[in-house]
Amino acid sequence: MNDPLGMAYIQIGPWQLAVAVVFVLLAGGLSLVHHLKLERDLAIGTLRTFAQLFAMGYLLRILFGLQSAVLVVGMYMVMTWFAARIVKGRVREKGVDYFMPTLLAVQVTFFLVTFVVTGLIIGAKPWWEPQYFIPIGGMVAGNSMNALAVALDRLFSDLRAHRAEVEMRLCLGADRDEASADIFRGALRAGMIPSINSMMGVGLVSIPGMMTGQIMAGADPADAVRYQIVVMLMIVASTALATFIVLHLVRRRCFGRAHNLLLRA
Amino acid sequence: MSFAYASGAHASGTTGNGAATPGAGAASQSASSVQPRSPAGPSAVAPAGSGVPALPGLAHVNLAVHPGDFVMLTGPSGAGKSTLLRLAVRLEEADAGVVRCGGRPVADIPPAELRRTLGFVQQTPTVGAGTVRDNLLLPFTFVANKGLTPPDDAELAGWLARFRLVGVGLDATAAALSVGQRQRVCIIRTMLLRPAALLMDEPTSALDPESSAVVEALTEELNEDGVTVLMVTHGVYRPARRPWRDVRVQDGGVREVAVAHPDGNATGMVAGGAA
Numbered sequence: 001m002n003d004p005l006g007m008a009y010i011q012i013g014p015w016q017l018a019v020a021v022v023f024v025l026l027a028g029g030l031s032l033v034h035h036l037k038l039e040r041d042l043a044i045g046t047l048r049t050f051a052q053l054f055a056m057g058y059l060l061r062i063l064f065g066l067q068s069a070v071l072v073v074g075m076y077m078v079m080t081w082f083a084a085r086i087v088k089g090r091v092r093e094k095g096v097d098y099f100m101p102t103l104l105a106v107q108v109t110f111f112l113v114t115f116v117v118t119g120l121i122i123g124a125k126p127w128w129e130p131q132y133f134i135p136i137g138g139m140v141a142g143n144s145m146n147a148l149a150v151a152l153d154r155l156f157s158d159l160r161a162h163r164a165e166v167e168m169r170l171c172l173g174a175d176r177d178e179a180s181a182d183i184f185r186g187a188l189r190a191g192m193i194p195s196i197n198s199m200m201g202v203g204l205v206s207i208p209g210m211m212t213g214q215i216m217a218g219a220d221p222a223d224a225v226r227y228q229i230v231v232m233l234m235i236v237a238s239t240a241l242a243t244f245i246v247l248h249l250v251r252r253r254c255f256g257r258a259h260n261l262l263l264r265a
Numbered sequence: 266m267s268f269a270y271a272s273g274a275h276a277s278g279t280t281g282n283g284a285a286t287p288g289a290g291a292a293s294q295s296a297s298s299v300q301p302r303s304p305a306g307p308s309a310v311a312p313a314g315s316g317v318p319a320l321p322g323l324a325h326v327n328l329a330v331h332p333g334d335f336v337m338l339t340g341p342s343g344a345g346k347s348t349l350l351r352l353a354v355r356l357e358e359a360d361a362g363v364v365r366c367g368g369r370p371v372a373d374i375p376p377a378e379l380r381r382t383l384g385f386v387q388q389t390p391t392v393g394a395g396t397v398r399d400n401l402l403l404p405f406t407f408v409a410n411k412g413l414t415p416p417d418d419a420e421l422a423g424w425l426a427r428f429r430l431v432g433v434g435l436d437a438t439a440a441a442l443s444v445g446q447r448q449r450v451c452i453i454r455t456m457l458l459r460p461a462a463l464l465m466d467e468p469t470s471a472l473d474p475e476s477s478a479v480v481e482a483l484t485e486e487l488n489e490d491g492v493t494v495l496m497v498t499h500g501v502y503r504p505a506r507r508p509w510r511d512v513r514v515q516d517g518g519v520r521e522v523a524v525a526h527p528d529g530n531a532t533g534m535v536a537g538g539a540a
């Protein structure tokens with residue numbers, strides 16, 4: 001199972017891929033009939049899926065062939081930057097600049113968690129071995145991204161919705177951390193809960209994507225399970241770490257020098 | 266506690282108010298630089314040459330409040346009455362101009378200390394989770410107030426009685442109280458920090474007439490005890506037992522309309538002046 005380019009599985013050719021597009025056409029038909037106005041998004045989404053994944057596939061092939069640390073670092077920068085941009089696109093908060101904190105949170109989390117998994121748990125040599133470092137890091141970044149979007153959205157909306165309570169505490173002598181302690185906790189929980197919940201249903205309903213892939217590629221399911229357990233646990237840690245970092249950095253940006261709340265209702 | 270507002274005292278230093286630096290509790294000199302009204306008259310005009318709007322929407326404010334004053338801030342909606350209060354406790358920061366408290370620019374006072382000195386009472390009473398006691402002791406849980414001795418139950422009960430909250434126990438759930446009761450709890454909570462002044466943003470607008478009357482009477486009582494009061498109002502209430510100043514906020518400035526005494530004598534005031 002350590003041979004990603006091995007041919008132990010049935011490959012999908014261009015014609016089979018074309019047949020898969022029928023799935024999207026089905027969804028598009030539904031959208032047309034019921035005036036959902038999703039045709040455009042479906043088309044763009046399909047094109048992006050093709051383009052981005054093919055690009056990623058070729059890039060990974062080159063990356064795995066060259067074994068260059070510089071390229072791995074470059075890939076890491078690009079992936080984390082996109083993750084931060086996607087979070088920014090989803091949260092849509094204008095009052096506070098949170099792009100750099102988001103980027104930093106993704107980068108720190110990606111590096112730390114992925115290093116522990118590839119270097120210490122899997123024992124890849126070198127630890128940045130692209131075949132492990134990039135896919136594992138991608139899962140870390142992808143899940144962190146979702147947690148960050150949820151947590152930031154919660155932080156901003158709660159600060160706005162509970163402005164009176166925050167200001168009440170500020171007026172009684174609280175600093176910005178004391179005044180927003182409950183909201184901070186709520187946002188942290190919101191960021192962490194989905195990954196914790198996913199530990200509950202795993203193996204009962206769904207076979208996770210990574211495990212599915214390994215099994216279809218011919219790996220022993222028992223081996224695939226061990227990988228999947230590591231992945232589940234690492235994702236919980238990633239969402240916790242990323243959310244914690246970003247909330248710490250962004251919360252202070254929601255307040256002025258006088259510990260005054262800058263976000264308006 | 267005295268405090269004063271002056272628009273236009275930004276970097277170029279157009280105000281003469283900087284010379285007035287009395288100690289805390291001493292009367293401030295009246296703010297001496299009156300900004301000329303802009304002939305065009307929009308409300309957010311910056312002082313000439315600065316290119317920066319002054320206090321948000323309040324370009325020509327000069328107002329001095331003296332220890333023991335009872336100031337009613339009146340004027341149309343959106344004129345900036347609440348903003349004046351919020352500027353004093355730095356919930357808002359002025360783009361230009363300076364607000365002084367006891368002679369010091371508020372920007373130089375640590376926020377927690379400033380907010381202990383100028384107690385801010387919100388329009389809608391806001392209580393947190395827990396009992397009345399939890400809420401009253403909330404300020405003493407904050408790091409900035411850790412040097413203060415929290416009041417004991419006897420003192421708290423005394424405050425509740427004074428604020429006509431006789432039926433309300435310290436163990437009652439604060440959120441279950443009526444709005445009027447909650448507002449009184451909020452005022453007690455603010456008073457426990459022994460502020461020199463109460464800044465009240467329409468404190469009775471959410472209250473029924475009976476609760477309003479209680480809050481108003483108590484505010485006058487506190488003023489009689491020496492607490493300076495600055496109250497924003499939309500309503501008809503004017504102090505019945507205390508002398509008070511009627512300051513109208515309008516068109517980006519303030520105008521002292523009258524100084525009234527409980528016996529009914531009102532003295533007309535000159536624009537921009539101070540008692």
